[in-house]
Amino acid sequence: MEATAGTPDGVSRRRFLRRVGAVGGATALYGTMEALGLLASPANAEQDTFEPLREGDLNGAAPKVAILGAGTAGLTVAYELGKAGYDCHVLEARSKPGGRAMTIRRGDRLTDTDGVTQVCQFDQGQYYNAGPSRIPSHHLTIDYCRELGVAIEPMVNANAQGFYYHENTTTTDYGPLASTRVTHRQAKADVYGYICELLAQAVDQGALDELLNAQDAERLVELASSLGGLSGGRYVGNNRRGYSEPRGAGDQPGVVAGPPPSMSAVLQSQLGTRFAFEFGFDQAMMMWQPVGGMDRISAALADAVGGRRRITYEAPVTAITNTGDGVRVSYRSNGRARTLDADYCVVTIPPMVLRNLSSNFSQATKDALAVPVGANSGRMGIQFKRRFWEEDFDIYGGVTHTNLDVSGIYYPSYGYFQRTGVLVGYYSGAYTNIPVPDRATRAVEQGVKIHGEVYREEYDNSFSVAWPKEPYSLGAWVSWPGGRGAAYQHLLQPDGNVYFAGDHLSYYTAWQNGAFLSARKVVTDLHTRATTTAP
Amino acid sequence: MEATAGTPDGVSRRRFLRRVGAVGGATALYGTMEALGLLASPANAEQDTFEPLREGDLNGAAPKVAILGAGTAGLTVAYELGKAGYDCHVLEARSKPGGRAMTIRRGDRLTDTDGVTQVCQFDQGQYYNAGPSRIPSHHLTIDYCRELGVAIEPMVNANAQGFYYHENTTTTDYGPLASTRVTHRQAKADVYGYICELLAQAVDQGALDELLNAQDAERLVELASSLGGLSGGRYVGNNRRGYSEPRGAGDQPGVVAGPPPSMSAVLQSQLGTRFAFEFGFDQAMMMWQPVGGMDRISAALADAVGGRRRITYEAPVTAITNTGDGVRVSYRSNGRARTLDADYCVVTIPPMVLRNLSSNFSQATKDALAVPVGANSGRMGIQFKRRFWEEDFDIYGGVTHTNLDVSGIYYPSYGYFQRTGVLVGYYSGAYTNIPVPDRATRAVEQGVKIHGEVYREEYDNSFSVAWPKEPYSLGAWVSWPGGRGAAYQHLLQPDGNVYFAGDHLSYYTAWQNGAFLSARKVVTDLHTRATTTAP
DSSP states (O other): OTTTSSOTTTSOHHHHHHHHHHHGGGHHHHHHHHHTTOOOOGGGSOSOOOOOOOTTOOOSSOOEEEEEOOBHHHHHHHHHHHTTTOEEEEEOSSSSSBTTSOEEOTTOEEEOTTSOEEEOOOOTTOOEESSOOOEETTSHHHHHHHHHTOOEEEEOOOOTTSEEEOOOOSSOOOGGGTTOOEEHHHHHHHHHHHHHHHHHHHHHTTTTTTTSOHHHHHHHHHHHHHHHTOBTTBOOOOGGGOEEEOOOBSSOOOEEOOOOOOHHHHHHHTGGGGGGGGGOTTTSSOEEEETTOTHHHHHHHHHHHTGGGTEEOSOOEEEEEEOSSSEEEEEEETTEEEEEEESEEEEOSOHHHHTTSEEOOOHHHHHHHTSOEEOOOEEEEEEESSOHHHHTTOOOSEEEEESSTTOEEEEOSSOTTOSSEEEEEEEESTTTTSOHHHHHHHHHHHHHHHHOTHHHHTEEEEEEEEGGGSTTTSSSSEEOTTSSOHHHHHHTSOBTTEEEOSGGGBSSTTSHHHHHHHHHHHHHHHHHHHHHSOO | OTTTSSOTTTSOHHHHHHHHHHHGGGHHHHHHHHHTTOOOOGGGSOSOOOOOOOTTOOOSSOOEEEEEOOBHHHHHHHHHHHTTTOEEEEEOSSSSSBTTSOEEOTTOEEEOTTSOEEEOOOOTTOOEESSOOOEETTSHHHHHHHHHTOOEEEEOOOOTTSEEEOOOOSSOOOGGGTTOOEEHHHHHHHHHHHHHHHHHHHHHTTTTTTTSOHHHHHHHHHHHHHHHTOBTTBOOOOGGGOEEEOOOBSSOOOEEOOOOOOHHHHHHHTGGGGGGGGGOTTTSSOEEEETTOTHHHHHHHHHHHTGGGTEEOSOOEEEEEEOSSSEEEEEEETTEEEEEEESEEEEOSOHHHHTTSEEOOOHHHHHHHTSOEEOOOEEEEEEESSOHHHHTTOOOSEEEEESSTTOEEEEOSSOTTOSSEEEEEEESSTTTTSOHHHHHHHHHHHHHHHHOTHHHHTEEEEEEEEGGGSTTTSSSSEEOTTSSOHHHHHHTSOBTTEEEOSGGGBSSTTSHHHHHHHHHHHHHHHHHHHHHSOO
16 A cells, blocks of 8 residues: 555655565566455545655745644744754743644643633642544654654553443433443454454355355355354353453362343443444554653744744734735733734634634625634543542543443553542533533532442542633634535635644644645745745 | 352452442342343452451461462462561572563573573563463453553454465365455444345345344344345445555545455454454453563562562472472572471472472372363564564554464564564464574564565564473473363362462463462462461
């Protein structure tokens, strides 16, 4: 795939050459495979055709670029343009970089659009990521971590020790397994066991004869037996479920936990409909996180672009004006109105915020900015006095998936064995309109259903971010009603000397990968223009 | 489950009480669930009924105990007996602790039973675990790491970016996907896609009507659609396979890789028969490893028992003699024959080695020691000049499973982004009788089939351990021909004042968990005897 994903002109040259080297003499084989349509190691396909700028790529004076927002997109624009010597100035409303790539630690303060202020009380060293929190191996985010020297560690996105939990609703009866915590390992054993039994039975009855020849039918039965852990074509439980009496030393062979719930109970539980999450192209393990918090990436980017020499914090923008030969940005800093004049401007402010600012954008641009909707989601970090999930449940990282309004409980993928710990107590939009003090009460009530009273007893303190009420985001991410239509298309083009960037202008919405991709596209667009026309 | 797994007298009291607290008010619920046979969170079941010894548990003088072998079992015996003040002396043939929990680093030297010596040439900081290399969350090994302050980190035992690779054999034709590397993510998409299509078809044809009522049939179709990622009941590929043209910024929605190979090709490939590995009770993610190498556990145990004050290294035992009121152990040290007299002896030397030593064991014991067979397995660490698997293939940790004689290629779960790296190039008994210099040549040839010529080009150096030729192990682990019969049973009892311990005397053969369990059993047995009878 590496050798056929694009031509040397169509992909990043350095990576392409490296990969041709990697497949080397096997090229003939790959040609054959391609012809058969069998080849797809798409995770290695290039993310885009970006060619990083280098010193010397500018002929004349360095254009001055105002970059609005020190989130992932804005800092990447500054970082990549900076490689060619562009004179970049970043304005950021918040007091630190990262945007929604926000890591919450002791002392962090957040005032929401209701005017309610929270101050984080976590122990030193404890944190949670309130925005993006996981990185698949194939995203540009990993490449930037490498380039910037940001260490990564596994983010446990799936764990056999985590639970599934379905509670009956007014419309759905989940049967005998309703309101029962079931480990991922047990749910998988039972679901795969029964569907494989059904497959074996269907073959046995000749029901699939029209779809399978005799050899394939035999292979299917073998596959079903292995995948389902069947005994004589039947699922009667197996040790994938675990043991009710553990194996031990000496005379302790252990007793396999069982018998499993009935096929009907397993189907009615609908737990199996949750498994596909783990197959997602962007969710399948292994997943990663920066050591020390997601904001380590933006911190490294901020350092790489020159820190406060290039970035002004606590500088909310009030107006953006195309001046004909450049852009004037009005903002506030230290209580005073200020302006920044530049040749170009790159705006990474989310549309929900940007459309409230003053500008002389075209009506078409204003109309386009009015279209996107801020998604309702939020996340609570709960510090517990004791890591009971590790000590009592043998859960080290991973997720408990529920149909409760907390949605998922995410156990921390760092600090194993420490006394205290912060887990993500909800990942949901359902808490946005619940008053801040009541959120924890409700989240804990839900957690008790899974973990028992220990969840209440060991509760220490919490912090929550409701993204629609975060004043400089006004949404967890952007959705485009009706899809990426005319409004999306319009914002891919500059308005005068103003460019727009952000994950919302990519097919990777809500991922930092989208912010990197969009930033790189705008860097290419802007540089092409700057080097072919006078500003 | 926690509340019902045993009575307070039958489980470790501390953990039991903690767990009762953990479920607390939910007890009534669990009672109901238990009655329904639905309850099984067996991963939280106690491993054994061990009650750690404490100061004051000995009334009179501290018995002297000779412990033979400073592997996991021997050190654990010394550690746990030491808590009550037993006077423990450990003899170890090798120059460092750990036994088969062996981490290979720069400068390590190994002379095999053929007299061939290897010296490890890895870069400083690079290593691989030649013996046990992964720890499931529910093993005692994790508890000991916690207690001893050994930091753990994820061991990537499954990774969607890893490959499956099946090459035709003289007996099996794997069809169009033979000799093709297929990512785990793609194999899973295709296998689950097709079997779910078959399930949906079977329901559609009424083939499962006798096994499913109408509601369950409907639920099964919904499950199949979600689990298989079907479109209108058919599997036509989906984005779980990845993209042939990646999603990007702006106008790049991406193109899903496809079309998938035919159902017949997927069945013939037999790749799906490999998936069950990831469901194993002891193999399912999340898995763990000590930071810095598996031998960090034995290093911590050795420190905890008093280091060289209690452990004599390079002291191979030559004879074990029950003296009537104690045990005399003969050994060599600094080129001289020496003896150690003790009240008791705990032997953790593997039976394949132990049966060659001189002893006055009963004939029944000698017969029992003759039964177990040393398993043939080994592992090679290969250092590459560049982590091409990370840089070119986006593989960070995880396993490529093959039907080649290397069996698996294990990518390192540490040191991400470093320039050089050590992967496990084979994990197999097939290389034991290949001369040391030829092993690397062969392993690299196999690796080239998966990764291309880069595998040869970036090869730097390697080190291999063939456990049957490792003089103080003579096998990777023990197998009991015909199962754990009379010989196994016999060795659970002491011969005179000599006790036997090791993973081979547990139902966790080849796992450190088995060594911990066996050690704890012997500690209990020995302590019971020591405190009820005079030595």
